[in-house]
Amino acid sequence: GESVGLHLPTLSVQEGDNSIINCAYSNSASDYFIWYKQESGKGPQFIIDIRSNMDKRQGQRVTVLLNKTVKHLSLQIAATQPGDSAVYFCAENTPRNNNDMRFGAGTRLTVKP
Amino acid sequence: DAGVIQSPRHEVTEMGQEVTLRCKPISGHDYLFWYRQTMMRGLELLIYFNNNVPIDDSGMPEDRFSAKMPNASFSTLKIQPSEPRDSAVYFCASGEAGFGNTIYFGEGSWLTVV
Numbered sequence: 001g002e003s004v005g006l007h008l009p010t011l012s013v014q015e016g017d018n019s020i021i022n023c024a025y026s027n028s029a030s031d032y033f034i035w036y037k038q039e040s041g042k043g044p045q046f047i048i049d050i051r052s053n054m055d056k057r058q059g060q061r062v063t064v065l066l067n068k069t070v071k072h073l074s075l076q077i078a079a080t081q082p083g084d085s086a087v088y089f090c091a092e093n094t095p096r097n098n099n100d101m102r103f104g105a106g107t108r109l110t111v112k113p
Numbered sequence: 114d115a116g117v118i119q120s121p122r123h124e125v126t127e128m129g130q131e132v133t134l135r136c137k138p139i140s141g142h143d144y145l146f147w148y149r150q151t152m153m154r155g156l157e158l159l160i161y162f163n164n165n166v167p168i169d170d171s172g173m174p175e176d177r178f179s180a181k182m183p184n185a186s187f188s189t190l191k192i193q194p195s196e197p198r199d200s201a202v203y204f205c206a207s208g209e210a211g212f213g214n215t216i217y218f219g220e221g222s223w224l225t226v227v
């Protein structure tokens with residue numbers, strides 16, 4: 001029979017273009033958010049984080065935007081490179097849950113040379 | 114720092130056998146997490162510890178699963194007896210105490226139960 005699994009959103013971009021990956025989080029009390037990158041065969045790696053008292057934070061080639069009004073988080077990658085191909089997860093944390101991170105389903109980014 | 118270290122990296126076992134997965138967290142981290150990742154359910158939190166004490170095990174699927182943390186530098190996740198539906202990648206992660214501190218993942222243990 002046909003196997004059923006998570007249908008990961010996918011994003012395909014050309015090398016050198018900018019990428020925007022979106023995430024809708026679930027808990028309005030969440031106060032801390034992280035983006036992770038997971039390459040094939042590896043564990044999730046921390047990319048960038050943001051607290052709810054901010055709406056934008058920049059890192060090296062990456063920017064995270066937070067819109068608490070609509071519970072939306074985005075990750076922007078500038079000048080996307082083949083090495084950026086991976087699954088990207090957003091994670092949220094609420095103060096009540098201490099360090100308990102809850103992860104979204106992920107988005108698969110494919111960079112075409 | 115070597116990061117979170119997990120073993121084994123890959124294991125294939127027969128249904129009914131006991132499986133033990135091991136984790137060494139990053140030194141100084143007070144929190145340790147076990148996650149399971151499958152195509153069907155994505156990344157799920159199974160259990161986490163604070164200062165070696167289990168805090169929330171509501172994600173542990175069944176009594177066949179158990180986790181221990183006998184000291185600050187070692188944790189195990191045990192499945193007994195194992196079943197084919199337990200096939201997944203099991204990740205251990207650790208983090209510092211305090212809200213708003215990120216957690217760091219190991220490379221995972223890839224379990225196949227046949």
